[in-house]
Amino acid sequence: MGPQHKVLLDAAAHLYRGAGAAARRFARNKLRFDPVFSALLERGCLPDHGTLLDLGCGQGLLLALLVAARDQYHRGQWPPGWPPPPLNLALHGVELDRDRARQARRALVNQARVIEGDVREVAFSPCSAIVLLDVLLYLEERDQRRVLERAAAALGPEGLLLVREADAGAGFAFRVTQWSERLLEVLRGRLRNRLHYRATAEWTGLLEALGFSVAVEPMSAGTPFANMLFVCTKSKG
Numbered sequence: 675m676g677p678q679h680k681v682l683l684d685a686a687a688h689l690y691r692g693a694g695a696a697a698r699r700f701a702r703n704k705l706r707f708d709p710v711f712s713a714l715l716e717r718g719c720l721p722d723h724g725t726l727l728d729l730g731c732g733q734g735l736l737l738a739l740l741v742a743a744r745d746q747y748h749r750g751q752w753p754p755g756w757p758p759p760p761l762n763l764a765l766h767g768v769e770l771d772r773d774r775a776r777q778a779r780r781a782l783v784n785q786a787r788v789i790e791g792d793v794r795e796v797a798f799s800p801c802s803a804i805v806l807l808d809v810l811l812y813l814e815e816r817d818q819r820r821v822l823e824r825a826a827a828a829l830g831p832e833g834l835l836l837v838r839e840a841d842a843g844a845g846f847a848f849r850v851t852q853w854s855e856r857l858l859e860v861l862r863g864r865l866r867n868r869l870h871y872r873a874t875a876e877w878t879g880l881l882e883a884l885g886f887s888v889a890v891e892p893m894s895a896g897t898p899f900a901n902m903l904f905v906c907t908k909s910k911g
Contacts, residue, residue: 726804808901835906840902
């Protein structure tokens with residue numbers, strides 16, 4: 675990690691200074707050790723215009739990173755070789771957990787709109803990009819499909835859908851992912867919650883059936899997990 679990359683992650687975590695020490699510490703660690711956040715910027719995945727809808731945004735880490743990225747870019751402190759961040763993208767988030775939604779709003783005052791709601795029920799406004807990072811596994815399969823159908827309907831032609839989920843066909847790496855998620859559920863007091871996984875081929879087939887062209891990228895670098903990023907572009911027709 676280069677010095678300007680580190681400055682960027684620290685700046686995003688610093689936005690949580692008013693949300694409490696625990697939220698700031700979580701942001702710092704998650705942004706540093708989960709590869710998906712930096713990868714979306716380093717690879718220029720997100721559009722520059724329109725609206726980004728982050729479904730199940732948690733405490734708003736991706737939104738915070740995008741806010742910090744704009745500031746760092748304008749300061750001339752951008753990581754060399756990275757494309758410019760999305761400078762004109764409206765940032766919206768939806769989060770079911772009240773405390774996490776509150777933390778997001780405290781960190782992102784006047785920078786992003788975060789509402790408390792269930793992604794199975796809240797209305798999706800028209801947008802140019804939708805992100806679902808480690809969200810669908812918490813939904814039953816029929817609800818997974820319904821959320822994806824509604825996401826497809828909210829996106830315009832050539833709209834972008836980014837989905838990260840574990841590959842249930844990845845053998846031992848998937849088992850590690852599964853055990854880790856189960857432990858997190860126990861720590862959250864949700865012992866009876868069932869988690870719902872699919873293999874990469876099944877996710878791809880479902881997304882293609884909904885009118886997306888799909889590219890799949892491994893997204894577990896530096897971790898023992900079996901996460902995959904599905905980069906989905908809605909067809910023009």
